[in-house]
Amino acid sequence: MSPLPSRDSINRFFVLSGLWVTLHVSVFTTQQAYSTLAVALWTLATTVSYAFLYLLPALLPGYLLYGFLARRAASRGGVVALAILLIGLTGMVQVLLFADRVIYSMYGFHINGFVLDLVFTPGGIASLGASRSTELTATLVVIALLALQAATYYWATRRTAGRRPRRWMPRARWLLLAVLSFAVGERVAYGFSAAANYQPILFASERYPLYLPTTFRKLASRLGVSVASEAADGLHVKHSVLNYPLVPLRVEPPARPLNIVWLAVESLRYDLLDRTIMPQLWDFSEHALRLEQHYSGGNTTQMGIFSMFYGLYGNYWFPMQAARRSPLLMDVLQQQNYQFSLHTSQSFTYPPFQETVFARMNPADMHALSEGPPAWQRDRQNIDDILKFIDSRDQSRPFMTYMFFEGTHANYTFPPESVIARPYLEDFNYLSADFAQQMVPIKNRYINAAHHVDQQIGRIIAHLRTRKLLDDTIVIVLGDHGEEFMERGRWGHAADFNRFQTSTVAVLWVPGQNARRISGISSHLDLPATLMPLLGVQNPPADFSLGQNLLAADFHRDYAVAAGWNSIAYLGEKFKISFPVNASGVVRVQVLDDDDRPVSDRDQAKSEIRPAMVEMMNNLTRFSRPKG
Structure with missing residues (x-):
């Protein structure tokens, strides 16, 4: 019977895996994320705390299975199952982060509903048109990341197998406390940044997959923070019952x-x-x-x-x-x-x-x-x-x-x-x-x-x-x-x-x-x-x-309209301005000129197209009606 690895070794495995994930997450950041001491501290806290968050899907089932096996005389099959689970789950975290980084670098967005729809809808993956060499490279990357986790598991468990535990738990508790402190700190910093519209932190947050914005505008105001007015740039639309067409069609089929x-x-x-x-x-x-x-x-x-x-x-x-x-x-x-x-x-x-x-x-x-x-x-x-x-x-x-x-x-x-x-x-x-x-x-x-x-x-x-x-x-x-x-x-x-x-x-x-x-x-x-x-x-x-x-x-058209997965864009002769639809968190508005270059006076540009924005907003619900 193979001995069950000690809890000390499992802790070590997750600490090392957390280090690899932290290094992986740090690649998402840019030089601007370290431009000032405040932003650099926020970036450090966010990188560490989110690395831990990304590992949770592996941490929770891993410790649950370990606890189950520890209460029984673990069989060889149980030990192997534990190893496969830990290596597989942590490896997939690494793979997903790698995939997200590739998608973000190419397209500017993270794995989202659009990407998930592509993956899980029949024909979606094939629509990417990847070459055989791309598929081979992706396969090798997946194998390499899983191999990294396998090597980490082997090293962590080999060092303590059959030995008396070295009491990592106190250290693990301190590490967990540090991660939680980082998480609370970055939450507070983001909340006040959102209230004061401090853009270096708001925009830096967009680079983290699955970033969860937290705001507390009223509290910030009570504490004396100068609270910026809430952005009205994002559009919020609720489709109910389709009303398409608005009235029945009258058709006289052509003779020819x-x-x-x-x-x-x-x-x-x-x-x-x-x-x-x-x-x-x-x-x-x-x-x-x-x-x-x-x-x-x-x-x-x-x-x-x-x-x-x-x-x-x-x-x-x-x-x-x-x-x-x-x-x-x-x-x-x-x-x-x-x-x-x-x-x-x-x-x-x-x-x-x-x-x-x-x-x-x-x-x-x-x-x-x-x-x-x-x-x-x-x-x-x-x-x-x-x-x-x-x-x-x-x-x-x-x-x-x-x-x-x-x-x-x-x-x-x-x-x-x-x-x-x-x-x-x-x-x-x-x-x-x-x-x-x-x-x-x-x-x-x-x-x-x-x-x-x-x-x-x-x-x-x-x-x-x-x-x-x-x-x-x-x-x-x-x-x-x-x-x-x-x-x-x-x-x-x-x-x-x-x-x-x-x-x-x-x-x-x-x-x-x-x-x-x-x-x-x-x-x-x-x-x-x-x-x-x-x-x-x-x-x-x-x-x-x-x-x-x-x-x-x-x-004659004054402008055209284009839509994304959760966005809509005004495309005119002078400006191209896109807005999130039903977005939460940072309201990222892209404002371009007629040559597709960023506009310096964004507020003026948005002011000039205000009538068109009202028309677009009405059109978003024109062919739907309330239920009942």
Whole structure:
């Protein structure tokens, strides 16, 4: 029978594990966190106390199992189970902290509801598009962190196995008291900082995963602290019962219904519509409606696709998903006996569009190629299938086909014949790439991927032209959102609402419409308001959307709106300002100018858009009503 490790050795193991976690957490901090003595002391206290907090999921079950085994003659199996539990739980704490640090460094946010949704929704992990080398590197990191904890456990238990305990408990009590003192100290410091709006500590707190803000404004005021007025920047919205549409639709189906070819491209930012990069789409746009300052309804695929089909702010995603409410646009198409062929090179389960945009679609009409060959090959195969559908459909009925291209998603895939930008990074490993030094060859991968997507779009347009269908078919080409390549300090999307991450290519072909350009602001929200009249909907757009008809002679937007997981952004000609929605703790408001640079006079900028903010606030609840 293997001897059960002493409590002394278990204490030592957790103390050492706490040291590793403290070192790990310290990497989240920056030089600004040590700029003054007060902030440095707060940073030290927070780093230590939160390291202990992060270890609690391992501490509690570990000591419970140890206590259970200590009261009995522990078997070899029990001792092994204890070792596996302690190593596994502490190792996973390290792994999660590492993953959070990678996510935060790339996107500017911690593991949150958006990330958890990605992990636990079928198809979510696959949507990241990680290369094999990235997956291998991640696997090696996990193994290394677990090995560190295994070595720590071996060292801690080997030193005391079979020996008389060295009475670590008194020391452990003192250590626990010190950690609790740090925790209380940082709580008090944060509370007074929140009351006085002392930003160095408030903003430093954002760098800690799962940071729990504590405020006591009334107490601080009684103690003589000059209390800052509570920020009114955060928006608080409570959706109740959906009221969508506001009134029933009045529809007079057209005598000659138009077909619809809807092409959505992952991360296709605005400046890719270029004669060299996307010559096929550029030539087509010369004869269509080209939107030159077009914004997605979000900085993620979820919000981007949602907004283009519903014409609503992305924040409506959550009540729509809960109600399994499809967009009115798709309802009208079904009512008019359209036949469908819906394709994606990712999946319909992440984001879960089968619960929103395509909630009422026949699963037989939904075709996903989410695994197997590289994304560019899946894109090509989907286009093959769409062309076959167009040729084999029932020609007595109108059709709607949808395609989501994945090739332009990181890690940006393309065949050799589509290479137009060199040099490009041969192996794009998310974990080992030096983004500061390798951004040009990384972006060249993106350009090559976009060039291949353009070739596939060109195949569809040429097929419609050859089959003499262009005069009967609406063609829509949009990016779901943009993509940044460190122009403003980040790579990818989902982190900010600057133009690089939110502005997309947008081309709309409507038979009978003259070619023209709209140089002012337009939005994904405008698509349903534009298409529904073409389907015979008599209601004004305000009855069913927050968009405007792009084909109207008086079309004009003062601003666009984009949404994140728990945020909303005003995107105007002069400013881009984002606000948290239903946020707690620090109210982080991003205020950018027309060149996506931080604005010095933030209050003045917010004051200038106050009427728009009131309108946005009303729109957040426009299509819902109180219960009862």
